[in-house]
Amino acid sequence: MSGPIKRSVMIAGHATSVSLEPVFWDALAEAAKAEDQPISALVARIDAQRIEHKDPANLASAIRVWLFERARAVR
Template sequence: MRLEGPTKRSMMIAGHATSISLEPIFWDALREAAEEDGLPVNALVARIDAERVERPDPPNLASAIRVWLFERRRGA
């Protein structure tokens, strides 16, 4: 397995532009999860972001996405 560094992408989330840096493997997993849920990637990221900001000490968005993808894969 070849490891690649993060790739930054810009997207609109809840009417706000934001940039997110994730490794390509996480971008691929995010795209696959969005397809499985029948959502555009930015809509899925918006849903993850909404869950993230409800936490008492929210992590940054990229970390929240990685954890969300890990938990989804684990079936949590």
């Protein structure tokens, strides 16, 4: 298992750096493909949901949780 990889993602016209482990980048790419949208659009949607919370988690954590919940719902 390797450590986090930092990538730049566009959200609302701004580049944002996100650090995720390769398994999460792969899962995010699969989810974006399944929803027929770019990774940046999916991350923007996750970010919009994240900031609605009273005490939002950081973006990388929000992505991990979203992916976990998605995987659990598929079962």
